[in-house]
Amino acid sequence: MAILTSWYSLDDAPGVDFNNASQVVVSTVPEYPGGAGYNTPNLGDIHQGTNGSVWVLCQASTTISQYNAVVFDQLYKANNATSTLVADGSKQVGLAQFRTASVDPAANPVFWVAIKGTGFAVNVSGSTPTVSPATLCYTSNTLPGWIVATVTGCAYYGMSVVVSATNSALTEVILNYPRRSVGG
Numbered sequence: 001m002a003i004l005t006s007w008y009s010l011d012d013a014p015g016v017d018f019n020n021a022s023q024v025v026v027s028t029v030p031e032y033p034g035g036a037g038y039n040t041p042n043l044g045d046i047h048q049g050t051n052g053s054v055w056v057l058c059q060a061s062t063t064i065s066q067y068n069a070v071v072f073d074q075l076y077k078a079n080n081a082t083s084t085l086v087a088d089g090s091k092q093v094g095l096a097q098f099r100t101a102s103v104d105p106a107a108n109p110v111f112w113v114a115i116k117g118t119g120f121a122v123n124v125s126g127s128t129p130t131v132s133p134a135t136l137c138y139t140s141n142t143l144p145g146w147i148v149a150t151v152t153g154c155a156y157y158g159m160s161v162v163v164s165a166t167n168s169a170l171t172e173v174i175l176n177y178p179r180r181s182v183g184g
């Protein structure tokens with residue numbers, strides 16, 4: 001397997017672009033990315049993509065970097081994953097896979113969050129121990145949205161590393177509706 005850099009929708013749905021963030025035009029309720037129109041995606045829409053992927057449309061509440069683990073609430077507002085937010089247990093976990101370096105919440109960006117599939121990239125922090133296929137992934141306590149192999153944050157179930165990685169690297173992960181471990 002390998003990290004994929006281009007994702008495509010398998011649903012026959014106009015306006016679905018998993019690779020790029022877009023700006024929300026706030027003119028009607030609900031908000032429509034790219035302007036109101038027929039069959040435009042809404043926050044919370046779920047679509048299937050290549051490589052068995054499943055995606056949900058969310059809006060950034062904080063600056064979110066490419067390949068970060070994110071959490072989103074029932075209103076589909078996304079933040080970088082932190083131990084506090086993941087431990088809350090009321091939020092869904094996913095990955096930001098857009099092509100830009102980051103999205104700024106001042107621009108009301110919406111983007112597709114990956115929640116299932118293979119070939120995703122995630123940012124890895126820490127030099128030891130190595131994040132590897134045999135270890136659980138944990139939230140980083142120092143870099144929101146990054147994963148570590150040390151038991152300092154919350155463990156993710158449903159997120160499996162494919163290739164070992166260390167400090168400031170990307171690694172490939174498989175997602176199966178990731179969530180926090182029981183008990184934090």
